[in-house]
Amino acid sequence: MSAGTRKIAVTVSDVVKVNELVTRFRFVPTDGAPLPTFSGGAHVVVEMQDGDVTRLNPYSLMSDPMDQSAYTISVRRDDEGRGGSLFMHTKVKPGDQMMISYPVNLFALDLRAKKHLMIAGGIGITPFLAQIKQLAAMNGNFELHYSCRSPALGSYADELTTAHPGRVHVYFDDQKQAIDLETLLDGQPLGTHIYVCGPKGMINWVRDKASALGWPREAVHYEEFLAPQSGKPFEVKLAVSNKVITVGEHQSLLEAMEAAGVDAPYLCRGGACGQCETDVIGYDGKFIHHDHWLEDEDKASGKKIMPCVSRFEGKTLVLDR
Amino acid sequence: MSTFDFPPSILSRPVYGRLEPRAGKSHMMIADAEGAEAILRLAAEDATLMAKSNILYIPGDTGDKYTSQLKALKPKQLYVGPSYEAAVPRLRRTLLDAHMGLQVYLAGTEGLMGQAMLEATTAGIPHSAIQTEHHGSVARRVQCVHCKGITEDVMLDPFQCSHCGLNLFVRDHYSRRLAAFQGVCIDAEDPGNVPASVELYS
Amino acid sequence: MTIQFNDETFRGDYTFKNSQWAIDRFPFPFHEDNYMYSVNMEQHQGGPEGSVYEKRFDVDEHYVSEMKDRAQVLAEDPLRCQSLPHMTLAGWDLLELIMVSKSEDYPDLFELHRDGNHWHWINKPMGIDQRFTFMDETTLPYGPMEYITRQTQGDFAVLDQRDDNLWMDAGMVTTQADWSLDFDIGMNFFEWHAPVPKAHEMGIFVRALKFLLNVQQGSPARRLNWTMTVNPLLDTSPENYHKWGVQKTTLTPENVGQKQHLRVELQTFFRLPRSNALVFPIRCYLIALEDVVSVPKWGRRLHRVIRDLPEELATYKGFIDNRPLIVDYLSKFDDGLATSPGIWPDKDSEPPLQA
Numbered sequence: 001m002s003a004g005t006r007k008i009a010v011t012v013s014d015v016v017k018v019n020e021l022v023t024r025f026r027f028v029p030t031d032g033a034p035l036p037t038f039s040g041g042a043h044v045v046v047e048m049q050d051g052d053v054t055r056l057n058p059y060s061l062m063s064d065p066m067d068q069s070a071y072t073i074s075v076r077r078d079d080e081g082r083g084g085s086l087f088m089h090t091k092v093k094p095g096d097q098m099m100i101s102y103p104v105n106l107f108a109l110d111l112r113a114k115k116h117l118m119i120a121g122g123i124g125i126t127p128f129l130a131q132i133k134q135l136a137a138m139n140g141n142f143e144l145h146y147s148c149r150s151p152a153l154g155s156y157a158d159e160l161t162t163a164h165p166g167r168v169h170v171y172f173d174d175q176k177q178a179i180d181l182e183t184l185l186d187g188q189p190l191g192t193h194i195y196v197c198g199p200k201g202m203i204n205w206v207r208d209k210a211s212a213l214g215w216p217r218e219a220v221h222y223e224e225f226l227a228p229q230s231g232k233p234f235e236v237k238l239a240v241s242n243k244v245i246t247v248g249e250h251q252s253l254l255e256a257m258e259a260a261g262v263d264a265p266y267l268c269r270g271g272a273c274g275q276c277e278t279d280v281i282g283y284d285g286k287f288i289h290h291d292h293w294l295e296d297e298d299k300a301s302g303k304k305i306m307p308c309v310s311r312f313e314g315k316t317l318v319l320d321r
Numbered sequence: 322m323s324t325f326d327f328p329p330s331i332l333s334r335p336v337y338g339r340l341e342p343r344a345g346k347s348h349m350m351i352a353d354a355e356g357a358e359a360i361l362r363l364a365a366e367d368a369t370l371m372a373k374s375n376i377l378y379i380p381g382d383t384g385d386k387y388t389s390q391l392k393a394l395k396p397k398q399l400y401v402g403p404s405y406e407a408a409v410p411r412l413r414r415t416l417l418d419a420h421m422g423l424q425v426y427l428a429g430t431e432g433l434m435g436q437a438m439l440e441a442t443t444a445g446i447p448h449s450a451i452q453t454e455h456h457g458s459v460a461r462r463v464q465c466v467h468c469k470g471i472t473e474d475v476m477l478d479p480f481q482c483s484h485c486g487l488n489l490f491v492r493d494h495y496s497r498r499l500a501a502f503q504g505v506c507i508d509a510e511d512p513g514n515v516p517a518s519v520e521l522y523s
Numbered sequence: 524m525t526i527q528f529n530d531e532t533f534r535g536d537y538t539f540k541n542s543q544w545a546i547d548r549f550p551f552p553f554h555e556d557n558y559m560y561s562v563n564m565e566q567h568q569g570g571p572e573g574s575v576y577e578k579r580f581d582v583d584e585h586y587v588s589e590m591k592d593r594a595q596v597l598a599e600d601p602l603r604c605q606s607l608p609h610m611t612l613a614g615w616d617l618l619e620l621i622m623v624s625k626s627e628d629y630p631d632l633f634e635l636h637r638d639g640n641h642w643h644w645i646n647k648p649m650g651i652d653q654r655f656t657f658m659d660e661t662t663l664p665y666g667p668m669e670y671i672t673r674q675t676q677g678d679f680a681v682l683d684q685r686d687d688n689l690w691m692d693a694g695m696v697t698t699q700a701d702w703s704l705d706f707d708i709g710m711n712f713f714e715w716h717a718p719v720p721k722a723h724e725m726g727i728f729v730r731a732l733k734f735l736l737n738v739q740q741g742s743p744a745r746r747l748n749w750t751m752t753v754n755p756l757l758d759t760s761p762e763n764y765h766k767w768g769v770q771k772t773t774l775t776p777e778n779v780g781q782k783q784h785l786r787v788e789l790q791t792f793f794r795l796p797r798s799n800a801l802v803f804p805i806r807c808y809l810i811a812l813e814d815v816v817s818v819p820k821w822g823r824r825l826h827r828v829i830r831d832l833p834e835e836l837a838t839y840k841g842f843i844d845n846r847p848l849i850v851d852y853l854s855k856f857d858d859g860l861a862t863s864p865g866i867w868p869d870k871d872s873e874p875p876l877q878a
Contacts, residue, residue: 006741036740039799065797102740108799110685111609114445134797138612186346188421191445214345214422216450218686267737275737333710333717447686466703466761469602487765494718498709505761509768510844 007047008035010071012096018074022123022155023089024062026072030097034068038103040131041195041223044071045101045269050087054258057084058225058268060197061103062129066137071100074155076123081227082250104267107197107223109134114191116142119179119206121198122149125156127223128197132164143167145184147198150174181209196222225270226290228252231311237318238262239281253307262321264307271309278305278319285314325459325522334493335431337455342367345424349415350396351437353379353405355456356429357387363426364394371396377412379405379433381457405433412437416444428454432462432473435500448497459522463491464501471501477518479507488515525631528587528648534595539755539809545584546814547868550575552747552787554866556827558836560722562731567745567791575789576745579624580675581806582632587648589676589698589757596697596758597673602705603760604669606681606693613681613693614668615658616795617802621671646674668693677789677806680704682712682735684799689735691715692800698757698807700750700786701764701841720835738801740794747866748788751842751849755784755809774845779852780813783845785825812852820863820873822856829853 010027017023029035038061048055059073075088092098107127109116116135118128125146135142144164148154150172160168171177185194194215196206203222210220230250237244238257247256254276257264267273271291280303289299291306298304305312305319327336340359348370350360357378364371375398378391388401402408425441427434434453442448460474470484478491482504489504496503508515531538541549570576575583596603606614622644626635634645640657651674655662663670672679672695681693688711696704707715712732713723722728738744752759753771774782789806816822829837830850837843858877863869 006739037796038740039797042799102742103796104739105799108684111612111683111798112445112607186420186422189445190416190419190421190423192421212344214343214347214424216447218447218449219421267739273737331717332723333714464706466706467763467765469705492718494706496706496710499706503703503706503761506765506768509765510771512769 006102007099008102010098010100012092012094012098013070015092015094018155019153021153022074022076024072024074025088025092026063026070027098027100028070035071036102037068038065038130039105039108040065040134041107041109041127042103042105042130043107043127043225043268044073044103045266046073046088047099047101048084048087048092050083050091053083054255055082055084055087056255056269057088057227058270060107060127060130060223062126064133064137065130066134071103074123074126078227082230084227104273106268106273107195107221109140109195110193110219110221112191113193113219114141115189115193116140117184117188117192117194118142118144119194119196119198119202120144120146121196121202122147122153123155124196124198124202124223126197128195129156129160131195132160136164143169145169145171145179147171147173147177147179147202181206182213185210185213185215192219194220196220197224200224223272224292225268225272226292226309227270228255228309229290229311231288232313234285234312234314234317236312237316238321239318240321247311252309253305253311257307257321264321266308269308271306274306276306276308278307278321279303280305281318281320283312283314283317285312285317287312324456327455327459327522330493333495335435335453335495335497337434337453340426340428340452340454342370343424343452345422346373347419347422348374348424348426349419349441350374350376350426350428351378351408351412351433352376352427353429353433353457354381354383355387356427356433356454357383357391358456359428359454360426361387361390361394373397375415376400377402377408377415379403379408379429405436409440412440413444416440419444421445425451426454427451428456430457430460431455432460432500435462435495435497438497439500442497461491461521462501463489463504464496464499465489465504467506471499472504475502475504476520478521479515479518480504491521526582526584526586526648529584531585531588533588533592533755533757537754537756539585539588541810541814542584546810546817547870548574548583549810549815550747550787550789550808551815551818551821551824551866551868552749553824553828555864556824556862557831558828559833560725560727562727562734563746564731564734564744565746567743567793575806575808578628579743579791579793580621580628580677580804581789582625582629582648582676586676590649590674592757593673593695593697596760600762603697603762604672604695605704605708606666606668607709610668610681610683610693610798610800611660611666613683613795613798613800613802614666616797616800617679617681618667618671619657620793620795620802621675625675649674669695675804677804680803680805681795682801682803684736684801687736688712689732689801697760699760699805700748700752700788700807701759701761703761706761718839720839721833735792735801738792738794740796743791743793745789745791748790750786750840751845752784752786752809753782753845755811757807757809759786771841771845774848776848776851779848780816781811783812783849783852784809785812785815812849816853816856818868818870819856819876820869822853822876823858823860824862826850826853826857 009030014026043058063072078085157170274293288311290309374396465482468485472483490507492503494503625633636643679695682689683692694704
């Protein structure tokens, strides 16, 4: 692993089917030493050895940040994805040994907030589970609005409602329940911070509404990990390491570099952290940028690419790696 | 002309912009003296703004020059007060009940804007979301780094600390938390050798 | 080894002195014969045995006396230690980091016994035996950051991370190179560095911030910084500048070797787990010029660095008026021979001073 992220050897202690789509995994430290504590909102990158392929996916930690005996994550099965979540669902069994990264937080609470207003959609609930445990232990002022498809697919909805009555509000699509966002945002006291995690459409909806209502950008936090998208294979020349590699259809550029033994830094592998930002030396073709990191002008300049999620179509691409 | 072009300086020194109407259901404007000009302009730029605006104004030595014009804007609420200190309890009371989305506009002297910004940030609005526009005097609030006393309306550099009496030079280093610039003893290495004072930006 | 703690002062009669052990392990900051700003970060994962880089928090012969000096500074000016309300959790993180590190790295000096949240801390050099409840402020005599940094050499800036910046929202600052925590608390990375000349234009702070934002748990980093101080005065604060500034005028050709000190900061950076804050310990090491030049390579090199330092930097570092005197003195220890690369003294391979 790369760029200052250390690894932890863990053993899978429990695999629990939460519902039709979501499975929970519990990891205990293989060497028995206490796991590092972390801050609510942190993720770990889970290393999956799938035959010859090494898959590295980020998952938010949902366990109590103070619990050093185990970490838990919840994985939503994505039948259309590149296989990471399917591997977790079908291959990972209790007793398996895996490697995970140290926790990294790109979705931290702003501890100055007078109130934390959390808005979750679907599997986006997971970072909030840890944040709520952290805040509950500190008598923090929080409120969760959680939107899911149906009671059957509402992961952890019941236990949250039971543990925090009055603070947790669940909305089920199949019962035509929806968050009244404008009213919700309008009534919040000064010093409230919004946190949103869920599908892209939900994140944009919350950010746009908050902006229209005059909320400061600094008070609106969001996290969306992108899965690298598949695409046509393409060839890349890596100038520093003097290698020519081919990025496969279901492989990311970052993964292709790693497979070729070229070390590239990363923290999130989901287009959010900026660590893998790579300079383009030359190209003839067009970039398919998928990340949240680069500014539009960077994307237009043809001088930078985020290899974790972005791709390329064309004749030649030369990178400074 | 009540505006002043501050020369480029270090990154901790506040820079002021030009107030612009922003989205939001509730607006709070705090100004002193010539700062009223910025509010009058805002009202002219967006006719819908005043009906949702609360103005807190300290005329200072401009007397009645702007107050009737501000009244004529028919803001939702207008307070004209004798001093910033006198207005603080009212400002805090307003912020206590305010909701996210409140837009804060500050106009006038650095001392007024700095202190009002501190109230707004303490109430939970990020400093970078608060608009400012400088008008009027370039006098500064300066904290003596030695005794911690703050001297208001400093126009001369160096000046004598109004609390401990040390001769201080005025730095551009600025603390939002204190709403003050930093003053440091000018003759520490050569006691008694104090250069003649000059007016700031003269 | 067992450390013999000095009984010494950093003010008044200035009885501070480095032993031969302390001189040999001094963190000389110049890896070549000239100096310019750089980000110069490296991983802080140990270093050569006995060096100041070996342990996470270096403890040396000055420990007990430095802690007495800190207590005296705080008694006179409690504003040197401040923590904004949202930084208490980071304070607990820091307390845990230091207690765990010191008890593991110096088991003969420090012990930490934990049973859940019931902790028992023993600091033998300072004669402290404290039982307390982790995360419960009422069980300690001070807040967690103040409690542990009253027992740890070096200043501490505790930085909150948000909006892609670092905010100095807590700190213990009594051995600083002329900056005020009370004034700078609450500022972001660019603001508190604002008075530093040249480095902003060089892009140093943009690069440094980018690096620091990505310092991760379990992967601390470090760098060195330096300045010059007349007398072994730890507390060169702006608050007391009107008292100590005049000491700069007491240098003479006869006393410069004893009075003028090279002041080196070992700066380290650790990600704090529960708060996601970054702690920035700034450990100050002082050495008299006469002790620096006892290492031939360092004598040659320091002369060249100080002589050729850009005027702006010598002014910012506060020794522009004394530079001619210092350079005169150091020139006697520079015979013009080449120096080996790197910061280490290389006493066995570098030739003695040629007459």
